[in-house]
Amino acid sequence: MIRFVLCALLLALGSPASAAAPPNIIIFLVDDMGVMDTSLPFLTDAAGQPKRYPLNDYYRTPNMERLAARGIRFNNFCAMSVCSPTRISILTGQNAARHHTTNWINPDKDNAGPQGPPDWNWQGLKKTDVTLPHLMEDNGYRTIHVGKGHFGPRAFEGAEPKNLGFDINIAGCSIGAPGSYYGMENYGNRKGAKKPGAAVPGLEKYWGTQTFLTEALTLEAKDAVSGAVKEKQPFFLYFANYAVHAPFNSDPRFADHYKDSGKPEAAQAFATLIEGMDKSLGDMLDHLDALGVADNTLIFFLGDNGSDAPLGDEHAVACAAPLRGKKGAHYEGGMRVPFIAAWAKADSENEYQKKLPIPAGVIQPQIAAVYDLFPTILNLTGKQSPKDYIVDGSKLDTLLTGKADPERKEEFLMHYPHSPHRSNYFTSYRLGDWKVIYHYVPSVDSENSHYQLYNLKKDPFEQTNLAPTETAELRRMMEGLIAAMNREDAVYPVDKDGTTRMKPQIP
Numbered sequence: 001m002i003r004f005v006l007c008a009l010l011l012a013l014g015s016p017a018s019a020a021a022p023p024n025i026i027i028f029l030v031d032d033m034g035v036m037d038t039s040l041p042f043l044t045d046a047a048g049q050p051k052r053y054p055l056n057d058y059y060r061t062p063n064m065e066r067l068a069a070r071g072i073r074f075n076n077f078c079a080m081s082v083c084s085p086t087r088i089s090i091l092t093g094q095n096a097a098r099h100h101t102t103n104w105i106n107p108d109k110d111n112a113g114p115q116g117p118p119d120w121n122w123q124g125l126k127k128t129d130v131t132l133p134h135l136m137e138d139n140g141y142r143t144i145h146v147g148k149g150h151f152g153p154r155a156f157e158g159a160e161p162k163n164l165g166f167d168i169n170i171a172g173c174s175i176g177a178p179g180s181y182y183g184m185e186n187y188g189n190r191k192g193a194k195k196p197g198a199a200v201p202g203l204e205k206y207w208g209t210q211t212f213l214t215e216a217l218t219l220e221a222k223d224a225v226s227g228a229v230k231e232k233q234p235f236f237l238y239f240a241n242y243a244v245h246a247p248f249n250s251d252p253r254f255a256d257h258y259k260d261s262g263k264p265e266a267a268q269a270f271a272t273l274i275e276g277m278d279k280s281l282g283d284m285l286d287h288l289d290a291l292g293v294a295d296n297t298l299i300f301f302l303g304d305n306g307s308d309a310p311l312g313d314e315h316a317v318a319c320a321a322p323l324r325g326k327k328g329a330h331y332e333g334g335m336r337v338p339f340i341a342a343w344a345k346a347d348s349e350n351e352y353q354k355k356l357p358i359p360a361g362v363i364q365p366q367i368a369a370v371y372d373l374f375p376t377i378l379n380l381t382g383k384q385s386p387k388d389y390i391v392d393g394s395k396l397d398t399l400l401t402g403k404a405d406p407e408r409k410e411e412f413l414m415h416y417p418h419s420p421h422r423s424n425y426f427t428s429y430r431l432g433d434w435k436v437i438y439h440y441v442p443s444v445d446s447e448n449s450h451y452q453l454y455n456l457k458k459d460p461f462e463q464t465n466l467a468p469t470e471t472a473e474l475r476r477m478m479e480g481l482i483a484a485m486n487r488e489d490a491v492y493p494v495d496k497d498g499t500t501r502m503k504p505q506i507p
């Protein structure tokens with residue numbers, strides 16, 4: 001705050017023309033949105049051109065298309081396979097294997113699962129943790145949290161985003177899903193309920209109205225941004241829509257668009273949640289234009305884990321088609337998410353756009369992940385994390401300009417030492433074209449083997465397990481996986497005796 005006042009004073013005294021106002025940053029995070037839940041194609045054909053699949057023709061996301069036309073989208077962007085691990089990775093710049101929140105946080109209890117590591121971080125983030133909003137706040141930014149938190153259980157510090165460096169918190173707490181998206185149902189605040197359950201906090205002024213939760217959050221986010229602009233303070237907005245997580249409440253504003261689709265009722269409702277989220281994005285873009293700050297605002301749009309689209313009985317295989325698997329799974333459908341980065345309005349004269357020129361309408365195929373936002377945003381805004389603090393992410397600057405970054409290690413470690421939540425006790429590791437999956441307890445899925453191995457370049461939809469035949473490659477990948485886990489200080493599930501750690505083995 002003191003630094004902000006000093007900055008404001010210097011500006012008032014007449015600073016050199018080169019001292020442009022720091023760029024505003026928006027992280028627009030969508031809950032449970034996989035890379036196929038959009039009309040914007042992310043996957044590409046062999047020539048690297050965007051390729052449409054049937055799901056792209058089902059969903060309607062014109063504002064994602066609008067944002068992508070202004071910026072770059074990544075088609076190998078990786079998230080953790082469930083909510084809290086990704087959210088904490090965004091705030092800390094660390095992989096879940098390192099920050100140890102490897103499962104979604106249950107607001108009321110330790111959610112380790114029967115053989116989950118007893119030392120996993122089920123209590124989530126603490127006040128004293130290094131976080132992106134703390135650092136942005138120190139740097140003179142107004143830090144605004146809107147929507148879903150899910151950073152810690154109800155009785156712990158992480159439940160309140162204001163403990164983690166946010167100046168403003170709108171509707172965020174420990175819960176991972178709203179009791180209801182409907183204003184007429186007070187967003188899950190039930191009269192006389194003994195337990196708070198899945199009640200969305202705040203937003204009382206919309207209770208008993210027809211305002212859908214996504215709309216209420218958007219109106220509040222716009223207000224908060226207006227407040228920062230009015231007071232000439234740069235803002236960092238972390239806008240985490242509760243959409244499109246279950247419950248699949250149909251948004252009446254868009255229901256007509258899907259009523260003749262032939263899809264199940266829940267799948268239609270899900271599509272309305274997607275479209276409402278997309279309108280939220282469009283409304284924010286319009287608002288930045290109206291406030292005259294679009295040229296100095298950088299937006300990062302992303303999902304927090306793979307799709308959970310309720311597409312019917314077969315949805316476990318079809319909901320992210322053609323990708324295999326869904327939210328929580330060890331397949332790409334569990335952890336591949338949409339990612340778009342764009343300046344809200346192009347301006348070749350803007351100092352920060354000169355520093356980070358983002359090309360329009362381009363697809364970046366290199367691997368990147370949710371923890372990369374932390375160093376990218378700090379670097380752009382001229383802030384460093386503490387010297388002894390370990391960051392697993394690396395700056396996206398080169399990739400954001402549309403170029404290849406030969407310096408970057410193309411890897412992604414995804415550690416899920418828990419059961420049961422859609423997939424059991426696994427660690428997967430991508431390196432270049434290859435992906436290995438280690439199952440701590442052999443499952444039916446893995447053909448009763450500890451190992452699955454895929455060449456994602458030749459087999460992007462993970463159809464042919466090469467573990468039995470490509471034994472040298474399997475060994476090499478398992479060595480990489482184990483080295484990454486050691487490097488990141490991962491915690492391991494325990495065997496049935498409750499104490500012996502189960503650790504990945506090289507075959």
Ligand code: CA
Pocket residue numbers: 031032033082083245304305
């Ligand atoms: Ca999620």
